[in-house]
Amino acid sequence: MTLAIRPYESRDWDAISRIHDAARLDELRGAGLLDAYLSLADTYENEGLFDDEVWIAEDAGRVAGFLAGSVGEQGGEITWIYVDPALYRRGIGRALVEHFIARAGGPVELEVLDGNGARDFYEALGFVLASTTTGKLAGNESFTATGHTLVWTPGAASA
Template sequence: MTTGIRAAHPEDRDALGALKLRSSLAWGDHVEELRAMPEAREVPAAHLPHVTVAESAGQIVGFATVLPGDAADRAELEDLFVAPEAWRKGIGSLLLAEAERRAKALGAGTLEVVAGERARPFYEASGFRFAGTVQTDLAPAVRLQKDIR
């Protein structure tokens, strides 16, 4: 089946939030903490104009959110989630390529992401490089960045 990319619609918010939580829980890490965090199951309405959805057979199978960064030449990959049953099918790479395109459209030359250790290899294989460590609500994570000029 083919996977299409489209902009998110307001009526997608519930499905996106459910996918975000399901994808986060699939690794089995921090389960109770994630279930207790409202933001683990929400996509803020203000983010919707910045969300790209991957759809296959009429079902949302992933999404990515690219926000303008705190510097004019930077953008932040806020979210990239793929439904666990769709992992390892190229959807994450498809969404990441679209995220890079959107970041460039924002005028960014650098795309940044905060990633946990399980996601780090995916981003590094896609050209992201270590830029520092950060403390998230759940655990330490890495800040990665990619030159997209």
């Protein structure tokens, strides 16, 4: 695997849509919220995908995953991260998160739905539970969901 992380380009849209739409089903299945599924095309504007920096993980010229997040003076927040389900467990998510952590220069926060297996992945990278809340599901507010806020802090654990 020859993995590279680079900024999003408009030519990546079809690939990130395909990846999101496949991986979002896995995310919602684990949370028992399959009925809440909406495609990336249906949600990206309302959820502000392009309000943040968007990074592409590319393997041998093929888009393998993407991450969006914002970096501020005090750290950062990962708002979107999806990996092609055909490429799970190959270091793509780790590479995206490590790239973002290096850019953030401070604590990094993200939210994960209750029941989403990705929580174990984030905790293995050193993220710890900061809070749990129940409310409207981002992107499809007609559904209620429980989410966990996880935080990675420099020096507390190594990514």
